[in-house]
Amino acid sequence: MRNIYLVLRREYLVRVKKKSFLVMTLLGPLLFVGFYAAVIWVAVGSVDTKTVQVLDESGLFKKEFKDSEALKFEFTDSSLDSAKAAFQKGDANALVYIPANVIKAPKSVRIYAAKNVSMDLKSEIEKVIEKEIEDIKLAEAGITHKILEDSRVNVNSETISLSDGGEKTSSSGAATVIGGICAFLIYMSVFIYGTQVMRGITEEKTSRIVEVIISSVKPFQLMLGKIIGVALVGLTQFVLWILLTTALTSATSAILSNNMSKQSAQVAKEMEKAQVANQAMQGNAADNPVGEILGAVSSLNIPLILGCFLFYYLGGYLLYSALFGAVGAAVDNDADTQQFMLPITLPIIFSFVFAQFVLRDPDGTLAFWTSIIPFTSPIIMMVRIPFGVPAWELVLSMVLLILGFMGTTWIAARIYRVGILMYGKKVSYKELVKWIFYK
Amino acid sequence: MNIIEVRNVTKEYSNHTALSNVSISIPKGCIFGLLGPNGAGKTSLIRIINQITGPDSGEILFDGVPLNPDHISRIGYLPEERGLYKKMKVGEQLLYLAQLKGLSQKEAMDKLKTWFIKFDIKTWWDKQISDLSKGMQQKVQFVSTVLHEPDLIILDEPFSGFDPINANLIRDEILELKQKGSTIIFSTHRMETVEELCDYIALIHKSKKVLDGPKRQIKEEFKTHTYFVEYKGHLDQLDPIYQILDQKVLEDGYLRANIHLDGNSTANALLLNLVSKVEIRAFGENIPSMSDIFMKAVNEVPEA
Numbered sequence: 066m067r068n069i070y071l072v073l074r075r076e077y078l079v080r081v082k083k084k085s086f087l088v089m090t091l092l093g094p095l096l097f098v099g100f101y102a103a104v105i106w107v108a109v110g111s112v113d114t115k116t117v118q119v120l121d122e123s124g125l126f127k128k129e130f131k132d133s134e135a136l137k138f139e140f141t142d143s144s145l146d147s148a149k150a151a152f153q154k155g156d157a158n159a160l161v162y163i164p165a166n167v168i169k170a171p172k173s174v175r176i177y178a179a180k181n182v183s184m185d186l187k188s189e190i191e192k193v194i195e196k197e198i199e200d201i202k203l204a205e206a207g208i209t210h211k212i213l214e215d216s217r218v219n220v221n222s223e224t225i226s227l228s229d230g231g232e233k234t235s236s237s238g239a240a241t242v243i244g245g246i247c248a249f250l251i252y253m254s255v256f257i258y259g260t261q262v263m264r265g266i267t268e269e270k271t272s273r274i275v276e277v278i279i280s281s282v283k284p285f286q287l288m289l290g291k292i293i294g295v296a297l298v299g300l301t302q303f304v305l306w307i308l309l310t311t312a313l314t315s316a317t318s319a320i321l322s323n324n325m326s327k328q329s330a331q332v333a334k335e336m337e338k339a340q341v342a343n344q345a346m347q348g349n350a351a352d353n354p355v356g357e358i359l360g361a362v363s364s365l366n367i368p369l370i371l372g373c374f375l376f377y378y379l380g381g382y383l384l385y386s387a388l389f390g391a392v393g394a395a396v397d398n399d400a401d402t403q404q405f406m407l408p409i410t411l412p413i414i415f416s417f418v419f420a421q422f423v424l425r426d427p428d429g430t431l432a433f434w435t436s437i438i439p440f441t442s443p444i445i446m447m448v449r450i451p452f453g454v455p456a457w458e459l460v461l462s463m464v465l466l467i468l469g470f471m472g473t474t475w476i477a478a479r480i481y482r483v484g485i486l487m488y489g490k491k492v493s494y495k496e497l498v499k500w501i502f503y504k
Numbered sequence: 505m506n507i508i509e510v511r512n513v514t515k516e517y518s519n520h521t522a523l524s525n526v527s528i529s530i531p532k533g534c535i536f537g538l539l540g541p542n543g544a545g546k547t548s549l550i551r552i553i554n555q556i557t558g559p560d561s562g563e564i565l566f567d568g569v570p571l572n573p574d575h576i577s578r579i580g581y582l583p584e585e586r587g588l589y590k591k592m593k594v595g596e597q598l599l600y601l602a603q604l605k606g607l608s609q610k611e612a613m614d615k616l617k618t619w620f621i622k623f624d625i626k627t628w629w630d631k632q633i634s635d636l637s638k639g640m641q642q643k644v645q646f647v648s649t650v651l652h653e654p655d656l657i658i659l660d661e662p663f664s665g666f667d668p669i670n671a672n673l674i675r676d677e678i679l680e681l682k683q684k685g686s687t688i689i690f691s692t693h694r695m696e697t698v699e700e701l702c703d704y705i706a707l708i709h710k711s712k713k714v715l716d717g718p719k720r721q722i723k724e725e726f727k728t729h730t731y732f733v734e735y736k737g738h739l740d741q742l743d744p745i746y747q748i749l750d751q752k753v754l755e756d757g758y759l760r761a762n763i764h765l766d767g768n769s770t771a772n773a774l775l776l777n778l779v780s781k782v783e784i785r786a787f788g789e790n791i792p793s794m795s796d797i798f799m800k801a802v803n804e805v806p807e808a
Binding site: 068072075079269272274275276277278279280281282283486488499503 | 518551554555556557573576577579581583585586587588589590591592600601603604605645648
């Protein structure tokens with residue numbers, strides 16, 4: 066045990082002290098927070114007011130063009146020609162001409178601008194005009210505004226999972242997102258850390274230090290120490306990511322809201338207005354999508370998901386890294402690993418592909434079998450867990466995963482112990498099988 | 505008392521036999537030369553003693569007890585293919601290797617300090633292995649081999665990669681370790697090293713032991729009863745007690761002859777015989793060199 070600990074500690078420290086680990090640890094959250102900050106920045110910072118002149122000969126739209134953060138409307142009564150001339154001298158961004166007969170000839174609306182008009186501006190103006198014409202036409206047909214508003218309903222179904230306790234509101238949207246993220250993280254980490262194990266073993270072999278080490282440590286202890294050491298590196302990275310991201314996110318939002326309190330207050334007001342309008346239209350405050358997502362997330366069993374995530378990360382990693390390790394021991398250098406990598410990477414890639422289908426049908430036959438079989442279960446089961454999985458399936462899958470990685474570790478250890486002392490020889494699959502049954 | 509007793513060890517790989525029924529005794533406190541051509545099975549035997557692999561049959565006693573994992577910390581092994589973690593600092597690496605051999609961090613630290621002063625390599629502590637020259641790496645590896653003061657030190661070609669100055673330094677260390685009571689096994693092709701340092705030898709050829717024992721005794725066995733003489737004058741090819749095998753003229757006009765002496769006669773009798781005939785400048789017995797013995801023993805083994 067002391068030896069495993071010594072090996073494990075070295076493997077861990079060597080990797081954690083590397084610059085690349087530091088860079089990855091800092092870069093991960095920074096990228097995430099940077100993205101988050103960029104979104105806020107764009108939302109807050111791009112408010113650049115454009116002036117639009119409106120020449121409304123029909124006189125119908127005076128009330129309909131409302132000034133907003135982005136658009137300011139000015140009305141003019143002069144003739145089209147003089148308006149155009151004035152526009153060219155002035156600094157307005159666009160000139161909208163609405164002829165008197167716009168209701169009969171809606172296509173005669175013209176937008177003049179010095180440069181091309183942005184799609185946003187165009188659609189904004191068109192929307193206002195369309196809506197007003199529509200209202201007018203409907204009113205002519207005898208449909209009142211009230212009837213119209215009642216007819217606009219917002220259908221948003223609520224999924225309710227019937228579990229042992231009782232009804233729980235769930236959201237397949239939130240479950241899909243969380244399941245997808247977990248599956249992706251496991252997929253990535255199995256690849257990244259599995260290949261790290263493989264590289265480490267090949268490095269020991271090519272630098273010939275392995276002979277010195279295994280004169281002090283049993284090959285199995287060396288392999289196990291390495292696998293566990295790298296697993297802890299992965300866990301450290303995850304924990305640091307979570308902590309740093311949380312810290313950075315709250316710091317960023319604090320700074321952003323401080324620096325631009327004025328602007329953001331405006332934005333907030335805008336948003337409030339929009340929300341009020343939204344709610345008024347829908348007539349139901351609970352339909353607010355933000356509240357819905359928050360509610361859905363809190364309805365998920367977060368401790369269970371986190372616990373399972375750790376279990377399946379470790380299980381999947383142990384299962385595959387043992388195999389990666391065996392490949393590392395069987396070859397002489399990184400370039401030779403290719404021929405043995407395929408059978409290991411295929412099930413991982415397949416699981417990730419299956420995950421997309423399972424997300425759509427988390428209780429189907431494919432979902433069931435792939436979440437039970439150890440080679441695919443680490444990724445697929447994580448997709449299913451947020452949707453709720455019967456306890457016996459979870460237990461079966463976990464037990465099989467444990468048996469699975471014990472099996473792969475056993476096979477890997479047998480290949481490893483022969484492979485690390487085999488230099489300068491291209492190994493075939495046949496030989497690998499022979500090594501497994503070697504006395 | 506023997507520190508290592510190899511008894512009837514056989515080791516087979518899928519397509520060849522590495523060791524076949526080999527028995528060797530290695531006495532405590534000696535320098536033991538393990539000789540043999542490439543591929544003879546030396547490395548296999550060393551790996552078995554190091555418990556890297558196990559024998560198919562036969563047994564090995566360490567200090568009278570069958571080999572077991574407790575013995576690992578009492579053995580220091582310098583493999584022929586040297587290797588260290590390239591991206592690790594010298595100090596950390598040595599500490600790690602010493603701890604794997606069972607030393608505590610503190611013990612290892614204390615011992616390392618002594619060695620760093622002895623070899624005058626104090627400035628290397630924080631250097632990466634990849635920044636050291638090959639000779640420097642060899643020194644580091646030598647330190648790692650002997651740091652835990654093992655009872656048995658196994659050195660596979662210990663002088664390869666060293667310049668003469670460092671080779672001497674290492675040789676002196678080896679002799680000092682022997683003085684302190686360690687047993688040293690040399691695996692080497694360099695006969696001059698064997699000649700100079702080894703007390704006992706064993707020769708393995710084609711997976712079989714063909715020769716072993718004290719170096720002196722083996723030399724005795726390989727004596728051919730020939731003498732050399734440098735002289736002026738004339739000697740007949742044949743004499744009742746000797747036979748001249750070959751002779752040549754040296755640069756200064758003297759002649760040098762190799763003489764085979766009749767088994768029943770002594771060197772004194774030969775000398776008396778020669779003195780009466782020629783003027784002698786030098787005379788001596790031809791002692792076989794280790795490399796002669798090596799060649800002879802290897803060539804005598806029938807082709808398998």
